[in-house]
Amino acid sequence: MNLKEIHNVYFIGIGGIGMSALARYFKFIHKEVAGYDKTETPLTQELENLGIAIHYDDSVEKIIDDFTNPEKTLIVYTPAVPSEHSEYQYFLNNGFQVKKRSEVLGLITKNTFCLAVAGTHGKTTTSSILAHLLKETGTPFTAFLGGISEDFNSNFIFQGNDFSVVEADEFDRSFLRLFPDVACITSMDVDHLDIYGDAETLRQSFKDFVGCLKPNGKLFVRNGLPLDGITYGIEDDSDYCIRNLKIEHGTYIFDLNTPANALTGVKFNKPGRHNLLNGLVAFAMAVQTGSPPDRLAKALETFKGVQRRFSYKIKEEDFVFIDDYAHHPTEINAIYDAVYEMHPDKKVLVVFQPHLFSRTKDFADDFAESLSKFDSILLLDIYPAREKPIDGITSEWLLEKIENPNKKVIKKDNLIQEIKSQSPEVLVTMGAGDIGLEVPKITKELEHAN
Numbered sequence: 091m092n093l094k095e096i097h098n099v100y101f102i103g104i105g106g107i108g109m110s111a112l113a114r115y116f117k118f119i120h121k122e123v124a125g126y127d128k129t130e131t132p133l134t135q136e137l138e139n140l141g142i143a144i145h146y147d148d149s150v151e152k153i154i155d156d157f158t159n160p161e162k163t164l165i166v167y168t169p170a171v172p173s174e175h176s177e178y179q180y181f182l183n184n185g186f187q188v189k190k191r192s193e194v195l196g197l198i199t200k201n202t203f204c205l206a207v208a209g210t211h212g213k214t215t216t217s218s219i220l221a222h223l224l225k226e227t228g229t230p231f232t233a234f235l236g237g238i239s240e241d242f243n244s245n246f247i248f249q250g251n252d253f254s255v256v257e258a259d260e261f262d263r264s265f266l267r268l269f270p271d272v273a274c275i276t277s278m279d280v281d282h283l284d285i286y287g288d289a290e291t292l293r294q295s296f297k298d299f300v301g302c303l304k305p306n307g308k309l310f311v312r313n314g315l316p317l318d319g320i321t322y323g324i325e326d327d328s329d330y331c332i333r334n335l336k337i338e339h340g341t342y343i344f345d346l347n348t349p350a351n352a353l354t355g356v357k358f359n360k361p362g363r364h365n366l367l368n369g370l371v372a373f374a375m376a377v378q379t380g381s382p383p384d385r386l387a388k389a390l391e392t393f394k395g396v397q398r399r400f401s402y403k404i405k406e407e408d409f410v411f412i413d414d415y416a417h418h419p420t421e422i423n424a425i426y427d428a429v430y431e432m433h434p435d436k437k438v439l440v441v442f443q444p445h446l447f448s449r450t451k452d453f454a455d456d457f458a459e460s461l462s463k464f465d466s467i468l469l470l471d472i473y474p475a476r477e478k479p480i481d482g483i484t485s486e487w488l489l490e491k492i493e494n495p496n497k498k499v500i501k502k503d504n505l506i507q508e509i510k511s512q513s514p515e516v517l518v519t520m521g522a523g524d525i526g527l528e529v530p531k532i533t534k535e536l537e538h539a540n
């Protein structure tokens with residue numbers, strides 16, 4: 091496929107965070123772009139503001155005429171779209187080039203020096219930090235992110251063509267379509283059992299991903315993972331290692347040891363040791379671009395963050411509101427550790443929206459154990475995303491497993507009222523579904539109340 095010969099690009103599922111970044115890219119290089127999504131969101135509204143036509147009914151009749159010429163039109167779809175989708179079937183059966191998002195991303199980045207971030211957790215934050223570091227050191231790059239960077243206010247960044255920054259997504263084995271020069275693996279926790287079936291098959295896919303590296307490519311792995319590569323860690327024997335870690339006024343201060351040198355007094359402002367590790371491996375990957383290590387270390391301090399990744403919505407002396415995308419027990423544990431590290435001895439209320447019936451079923455006991463540690467727990471209904479309900483798998487079923495008397499299942503309509511009645515010192519909202527749409531309402535109401 092020659093992208094230069096493509097005039098039109100049509101996206102099925104254009105509102106997805108990864109899909110919308112690709113849509114922005116094609117619009118940026120002056121292709122005609124349009125698409126379908128199931129629901130209108132702030133993200134689709136932003137795309138429409140760029141001049142991208144979007145409709146919200148699965149209807150072949152609503153596809154713009156210009157996008158019905160197979161010779162001029164590329165179709166990009168997300169694996170979250172069901173196979174019976176009528177538009178998907180129309181394009182599939184009428185001679186169009188129909189590609190998964192990951193295939194297109196692989197084609198775009200194949201002829202660049204590609205930096206790919208893989209792992210069941212930490213991809214979006216790590217790739218966003220990496221993009222920030224490259225910008226601060228004047229490195230020409232293009233980035234496709236899985237979240238909205240607060241430094242760029244976008245999930246697509248164009249600062250040149252020499253390097254590319256991408257998330258290597260293990261879902262549906264998408265990352266096997268990439269050809270990285272430098273890659274990292276942040277974690278290999280079990281997830282996506284609806285795709286992989288068992289833990290060993292998932293781990294094998296990460297090993298297969300390592301095989302996608304270009305000749306002489308470099309692999310960074312978090313210390314302790316069962317893979318050979320350049321290691322990174324905190325207070326251990328890693329090749330890239332954080333030492334003498336302390337916290338002052340909510341900021342991490344540490345020394346950073348690399349195979350070539352040692353940097354002292356480095357600062358990083360995103361709470362949580364998981365985020366600190368993300369910053370460390372982003373630094374290590376950025377070094378491979380030839381950027382000066384001292385400037386990269388300085389740039390770590392100015393990273394603002396990613397929307398819905400330990401995002402402070404309210405930060406006052408007597409009340410703190412944090413929002414996060416966490417949707418896996420390991421991520422919830424990381425949030426718990428970060429909250430209590432930064433806000434010790436505070437009463438913490440967590441609001442959690444489980445994501446996918448299958449994930450809730452597969453990890454129910456782990457979810458219950460992770461959530462039980464908070465002072466008080468509110469559960470929203472399970473967000474189905476691409477799935478149909480599983481009999482007996484509900485938030486009420488999960489609630490029964492939580493060993494904490496301060497727990498409740500609640501509807502969104504009553505959420506703000508319940509939060510107010512509990513008067514938490516720290517409020518945390520978590521989940522990968524549509525709970526993010528509630529966050530502005532909560533923020534507005536609680537800002538006013540405080």
